[in-house]
Amino acid sequence: MTRLTMHEISQNFATRRVLGPVSMTLEQGEAVALVGPSGSGKTTLLNIAAGLLIPSEGVLRNDFAKPTLMFQQPRLLPWKTALDNIALGLKARGVPGNERQFQAQEIGLQLGLSEEDLLKYPAALSGGMQSRVALARALLPQPDLLLLDEAFSALDIGLKAELYRYLQQAISDTGCSLLMITHDPAEAMRLVDRIIVLGGNPGHICYEFHTGGHNQRQQQNWLLERTRDFLGIAAVRAAFHLEPA
Ligand SMILES: Nc1ncnc2c1ncn2[C@@H]1O[C@H](COP(=O)(O)OP(=O)(O)OP(=O)(O)O)[C@@H](O)[C@H]1O
Numbered sequence: 001m002t003r004l005t006m007h008e009i010s011q012n013f014a015t016r017r018v019l020g021p022v023s024m025t026l027e028q029g030e031a032v033a034l035v036g037p038s039g040s041g042k043t044t045l046l047n048i049a050a051g052l053l054i055p056s057e058g059v060l061r062n063d064f065a066k067p068t069l070m071f072q073q074p075r076l077l078p079w080k081t082a083l084d085n086i087a088l089g090l091k092a093r094g095v096p097g098n099e100r101q102f103q104a105q106e107i108g109l110q111l112g113l114s115e116e117d118l119l120k121y122p123a124a125l126s127g128g129m130q131s132r133v134a135l136a137r138a139l140l141p142q143p144d145l146l147l148l149d150e151a152f153s154a155l156d157i158g159l160k161a162e163l164y165r166y167l168q169q170a171i172s173d174t175g176c177s178l179l180m181i182t183h184d185p186a187e188a189m190r191l192v193d194r195i196i197v198l199g200g201n202p203g204h205i206c207y208e209f210h211t212g213g214h215n216q217r218q219q220q221n222w223l224l225e226r227t228r229d230f231l232g233i234a235a236v237r238a239a240f241h242l243e244p245a
Contacts, residue, residue, distance in 0.1 A: 002028040002063040004049060004145065004179070009058035010202070011044050017202040019044050021058060024196060024205065028064075028144070031171065031178035033188035033195045037240050041203030042181045043149055049179055050147050064145035064177065072150040074134035076122040082133045083108060083118040089141035107136045111166060128159045135163055139170050146171075148180035152187065164190060168217075186227045190217050195230065199239025206239040 003025055010020030019041035026032050026049075034042045047053040048060060050069055068089060076085045087104035095103070108118045111132045122130055131151070138146060152160050168191065171178060182188050188195045189211050199206040209230055216222040230236060232245045 002144065003061075004064060004177075005059075005061045006045075006049065007059045007061075009045070009048060009055045009060065011041065011048065011053070012056040017056075019203045020055075022198075022203070022205055023058075026145075026177055026179055028177055029175045030194065031192040032180075033192040034179070034181045034198060035183070035185060035188055035195055036198035036203065036206075039203075040198040040200070040239070042198055044203075045198070046147055046149055046179065046181055062145075064143075066141060066143045067145040067147060068138040068141055068143040069147045069149070070134050070138040070151040072153055074122070074127075074130035076130055076133055076137075078122050081119055081121055082113060082125060082129070085122065085133050086118075086136045086140055088137055093141060103140060104136070107140050108133070111136045112162065128155060131155055131159070131163070135167070139167075142174055143176055144174075145177045145179065148178070148182075150181050150183065153183060160187070167191065185230055186223055189223050189226050189230065197236050197239050207233060207235040209233070209236070 005025045007023050008021040009023070011018055022045060034045060036042055044053065048055050049062070050067060051062065083101060083104050086108050087100040090100045090103060105118060113129060113132055117125065117129055125133065135151070152163060155163070170176065178192065180191065193211055195209040195211060196205055197207040197209070198204065211226060213222055213226060234244060237244060
């Protein structure tokens with residue numbers, strides 16, 4: 001079975017150990033969130049999972065063939081139009097020009113960009129539009145693993161809800177796995193099967209929470225109750241340096 005496995009992973013920067021040892025597995029079709037206080041090593045772990053950083057110690061095994069990434073900053077190429085930015089992943093995979101443009105336009109329109117927006121350069125797009133472009137770019141190559149680093153944290157609540165719906169639909173249509181970092185427990189509750197809480201110094205796994213309720217995630221009451229349950233757990237509160245409940 002396709003999976004991502006990290007075994008006894010640690011990361012040092014200079015002489016300082018910032019992470020580990022951490023062991024975790026992400027199965028095909030599973031959605032997992034990494035949460036934890038600032039500096040607990042979430043981005044470091046995600047970068048290791050993405051192959052952007054070689055860990056100081058431990059073993060990474062990634063069977064996923066088509067991972068894509070999306071960050072908090074949309075990181076669009078300023079000299080390319082929105083349409084060409086969306087099509088970038090297909091270009092790298094050798095899809096011919098006309099087909100790239102067609103597919104990029106289709107997903108751009110589905111994500112709420114107009115034909116006019118798609119011809120604009122990033123500097124002429126609002127932050128929200130740039131995030132739509134970045135999500136379209138990450139999803140268009142039909143990844144089997146999507147890695148999100150606080151991808152939605154700077155967006156307004158309406159746009160967040162819209163992109164969550166789109167993402168959930170894309171995941172359920174394609175069976176793509178998800179590994180995401182978020183600072184918002186309710187966002188994690190809504191989008192993932194399992195929440196991994198990192199904490200301490202060096203960062204390590206303090207708790208794993210199975211969200212459940214696969215069919216109830218759209219319901220506000222369920223989300224509120226489940227988020228309250230999560231935030232009531234002593235190990236979670238300790239990781240975030242919160243007073244005991
Ligand atoms: N390239 C680097 N060189 C030196 N130290 C680094 C480097 N990258 C990260 N760190 C340190 O490693 C620790 C973990 O950083 P990381 O960005 O992974 O945490 P995080 O949990 O993602 O934080 P945040 O929630 O604030 O984004 C921090 O103390 C950070 O200063």
